[in-house]
Amino acid sequence: MKSVIELKNVHYSYKSGNDESTVGVKNIDLDIKQGEFVVLLGHNGSGKSTLAKLFNGFLLPDVGDVIVNGINTKEEKRIFEIRSKVGMVFQNPDNQMVASIIEDDIAFGAENLGIERNEIIRRVDWALSAVGMLEHKKHTPFKLSGGQKQRIAIAAILAMLPEILILDESTAMLDPKGRKEVLEVVRSLNGQGMTVILITHYMEEAVSADKVYIMNEGEIIDFGTPKQVFGNYKAIIQAKLDMPVASRIAHMLKMDGYAVDDCLTVEELAEEICRLL
Ligand SMILES: Nc1ncnc2c1ncn2[C@@H]1O[C@H](COP(=O)(O)OP(=O)(O)O)[C@@H](O)[C@H]1O
Numbered sequence: 001m002k003s004v005i006e007l008k009n010v011h012y013s014y015k016s017g018n019d020e021s022t023v024g025v026k027n028i029d030l031d032i033k034q035g036e037f038v039v040l041l042g043h044n045g046s047g048k049s050t051l052a053k054l055f056n057g058f059l060l061p062d063v064g065d066v067i068v069n070g071i072n073t074k075e076e077k078r079i080f081e082i083r084s085k086v087g088m089v090f091q092n093p094d095n096q097m098v099a100s101i102i103e104d105d106i107a108f109g110a111e112n113l114g115i116e117r118n119e120i121i122r123r124v125d126w127a128l129s130a131v132g133m134l135e136h137k138k139h140t141p142f143k144l145s146g147g148q149k150q151r152i153a154i155a156a157i158l159a160m161l162p163e164i165l166i167l168d169e170s171t172a173m174l175d176p177k178g179r180k181e182v183l184e185v186v187r188s189l190n191g192q193g194m195t196v197i198l199i200t201h202y203m204e205e206a207v208s209a210d211k212v213y214i215m216n217e218g219e220i221i222d223f224g225t226p227k228q229v230f231g232n233y234k235a236i237i238q239a240k241l242d243m244p245v246a247s248r249i250a251h252m253l254k255m256d257g258y259a260v261d262d263c264l265t266v267e268e269l270a271e272e273i274c275r276l277l
C-alpha cells in the first residue's frame with residue numbers, strides 16, 4: 001500500500017524568547033498508508049496537535065522530514081499543494097464557521113483554492129450529502145446542534161477534496177449522540193477510501209481503527225492494532241490512559257487467573273465469559 005504520510009526521526013520544539021523552548025514532539029517515526037483509519041491517543045500536552053500540524057506543513061520539523069504524498073513539507077513552493085491534500089477539522093465547530101448560510105460556509109475553502117463556480121456548486125451538494133446535511137443547505141449554521149455543526153465543518157473541508165482528513169478532538173465538545181453522528185460520517189468516508197487520522201480522548205473511538213498510536217511526553221510509546229495496543233497494559237498506564245471498558249474487564253479477569261483473551265468490544269467480552277462458563 002502507498003504511504004501518504006511518512007515521518008522520519010522528527011523533532012519539533014516551540015521556541016519562546018530568551019533561548020527557552022518546549023518540546024512539542026521528538027523521535028517520531030511513522031508511516032501512514034493510503035486508506036488507513038489511524039487513531040492518535042494521548043494525554044493533554046502529549047504532542048498530538050503538534051504532530052497533526054506537522055502533517056499538513058503548518059509546522060516544519062526542526063530535525064527529520066515529513067513526507068506527504070511523496071512531497072517533503074520543507075519544499076516551500078509546494079506547501080499549498082500539501083495543505084489542499086490534508087484537511088483538518090478542529091475541536092470547536094463554532095470557530096470554524098465563516099458564513100451565515102451553510103452553502104456559503106461550505107464553499108468558502110474551495111473558493112480560496114480558486115475552484116471554478118460550477119464545480120464549487122457540485123462540490124457543495126456532494127459534501128453536504130456526504131455528511132447527511134443536504135437539506136440544511138440554505139439555512140443558517142448557528143441554530144444547529146453541536147454534532148450537526150461539526151458535520152458542516154467536515155463538509156467544508158470535504159469540498160476542498162482532501163485525500164487525508166485529520167480530526168483533532170473534533171468530537172470533544174459534543175454529546176454522545178453528536179459524537180456518534182460525526183464518527184459515522186468519518187467511518188463512511190474512510191470506507192470510501194479516504195485516509196483518516198482521528199485524535200481523540202475517547203478510547204471507544206479507537207476500537208475500530210486500523211492502527212492506534214499512543215503518545216506520551218512528545219513521543220510515540222506504542223502503536224499497533226487496537227487489540228495489540230490495548231493488550232499492552234504497560235504503555236496504556238505509562239500514558240495515563242483509560243482502556244475500553246471491555247478491555248479493562250478482560251484484563252481484570254486475566255489478573256484474577258481466568259484464561260480470557262484480550263477483548264475490545266462488549267460482544268467479544270460476552271463471548272469470552274460464555275466460553276468460561
Ligand atoms: N503554541 C505553543 N507554544 C508553546 N508551547 C506549546 C504550544 N503548543 C503546544 N505547546 C506545548 O507542546 C507540547 C505538546 O502540546 P500539544 O501538541 O498541543 O499536545 P496535545 O495536542 O496532545 O494536547 C505541550 O507541552 C504544550 O504545552
Ligand SMILES: [Mg+2]
Pocket residue numbers: 048049050168
Ligand atoms: Mg491537542
